[in-house]
Amino acid sequence: MAVLAAILPIVSRSSALAVHLYSLAAVEADTTKDLLKTAKYINNVSLIVKQLGTIIKEDDRLPSSDAFEILEDILSQCTAILSEIENIFPYGQRDHNQARRSGLNSSTAARLQYLLAHLDALRSTLAVMLQTLYTAQSIMWTRVRPTVSLAQCATAVANEKQQLETLIIEQQMSILRASKLYEPSGFDTRLLMEQDSAQSLVALETDAPQPSNLFKYQDKFIASLDIHNSDEAQWLLTVCSVSKSQLERLLDRWTRLRQFEESLREEERKAQAQKRESQQPFVESDSEDDICSPPRSMGNDVRLATSTSHRPGSTQIHMSETVTLPIPVKKSHGPHAPSSPASSYGATASLGNNPPIPVGPAAAAPVTPRSSITTLPVEAAAAIEAKDKDDEIDLEIPWTLCTRRHYWKYIDGTVQSSNTDAKPSEAFSDRNSWTEILASWVCKEAIQEEGYKFTQVQKERRDGRRTRFETCFCIEYVSCVQATT
Structure with missing residues (x-):
């Protein structure tokens, strides 16, 4: 330069x-x-x-x-x-x-x-x-x-x-x-007289x-x-x-x-755009009538027996989902036995107006995604197994525990580096300690929902010869203690 x-x-x-x-x-x-x-x-x-x-x-x-x-x-x-x-x-x-x-x-x-x-x-x-x-x-x-x-x-x-x-x-x-x-x-002192100009004197040394x-x-x-x-x-x-x-x-x-x-x-x-892209919203209905109501084309003489499955809260199934089709069942006003949507394994015939009685110990157990995995379609069963495996995998979330003099850099629950030989428990006894986590891993709404006090700052990050800034949340340790108590 x-x-x-x-x-x-x-x-x-x-x-x-x-x-x-x-x-x-x-x-x-x-x-x-x-x-x-x-x-x-x-x-x-x-x-x-x-x-x-x-x-x-x-x-x-x-x-x-x-x-x-x-x-x-x-x-x-x-x-x-x-x-x-x-x-x-x-x-x-x-x-x-x-x-x-x-x-x-x-x-x-x-x-x-x-x-x-x-x-x-x-x-x-x-x-x-x-x-x-x-x-x-x-x-x-x-x-x-x-x-x-x-x-x-x-x-x-x-x-x-x-x-x-x-x-x-x-x-x-x-x-x-x-x-x-x-x-x-x-x-x-050195001036030049001009005859053809309205200015009578012009300084020769213009650089002075x-x-x-x-x-x-x-x-x-x-x-x-x-x-x-x-x-x-x-x-x-x-x-x-x-x-x-x-x-x-x-x-x-x-x-x-x-x-x-x-x-x-x-x-x-x-x-903010990256956070919105990482969130996959799904539609929930507050009305059971919207879920169980039959299509108009089926007429008034047919009702639908549908089974509704709830999606896991934090796991997304990255495969084609199998949809259980509704099975039409005729309305029964007489003493005839109701029709079953499908033959149950281990079920007996029912008499009169009494519902079918399940037989066997498996029928008395509560129905859960794991217990009913054998009755689900193949792709849905594979999805639930994949969810169980995902729960055992660490997300490798980086965060930092800080005091005024020391810091401990974590990946999930493991300390990766620090500027001191002291244990991280030292930060828990310091009321002025705080936790740093990038906005790409957590949104401020979640921090506010937990009742924590935080400060939003910008962290420097070197990208070659350029310096980039990332949004970071500094969560105060005192607010964490107050929220838990």
């Missing part, structure tokens, strides 16, 4: 120039104060540039493209200021002796003061950008990482925003000071730092201030009135926070 490649040369050049100025201040009695001040300003800018390079190197997806453009422009202005300072205090023994004899004239001293004010405005802008990235990072962490208390997350984000607001106030004030200190007639280079970092409501006919107290009143709104604009302009929140919502939508 071009911006990151330009950071190291700026830091190296600034450090070398600061060392040169400190060594020059040791022998220059007349300009010692100016030299020390200049070296200090250069060091401060170098430090902020280095910190920005570090955070961008850690995660280059955090700053927006606009932030990269602004950083590149600021580095370009810093380079121009360093070049002017090097011209004022050149390297080499010959120039050093000449500077020691002559000192700084009034125009050079005034130009140096403006360069330092401009450099300080750039430093404060870099500090605002750095804190903006820190604030966005804090907001992102509270969304994707499990926390003990949501109140602590809100406090942390509020602290970052307060610090950002103070830096914005300082930055806007430094831009106003630099603009008021600038005197074009004293600095741009000037206040117009700082206006792009200034709040639009502050740009209308009359800085020459007002003092800093009046500036501060206006700056403080727009600092909060400027904070939100910078978070939106200099970071990818909006894209991050959109990706979180997209992940949540995918998780």
